[in-house]
Amino acid sequence: WKNTGLLLKQNPLIGELRLYDKSNAICAVGEDLSHIDTKTKWALQFCGMPITDANIVVTVGGCKTSHKETATELFEKNVDDVRITALHMIEFNPNAVFCIAKPPYRALVPLVSEEYKKAVCTTAEGLLA
Secondary structure, eight states, X not given: OHHHHHHHHTOTXXXXXXXXXXXXXXXXXXXXXXXXXXXXXXXXXXXXXXXXXXXXXEEEOOOOSSXXXXXXXXXXXXXXXXXXXXXXXXXXXXXXEEEEESSOHHHHHHHHHHHHXXXXXXXXXXXXX
């Protein structure tokens, strides 16, 4: 997720970049971003704080930690974070584009799409993987 933050900070179309994580490790990424001289502002947010007024939300991380890790194990590792983020998006920021950059995409995107449908949210077409 560090590389994603660094790339997004350099995009001239992004006015503000908010980093959201459940650990304080995100603070190191914020420190790195402060050294990139662009017009894009950045801020830190931690789990429990709703994401509001964002145009794009990207959930990253959760990659394989070993070659023996199966798609099912990856799904079980990432499903809760992605689902909780999706539910927060539906409640607090339903018009934002939600980009899922956690594996396995083929399983997580349909799951999030179903959550959007259950909530009768018309922006399910704003899902990316």
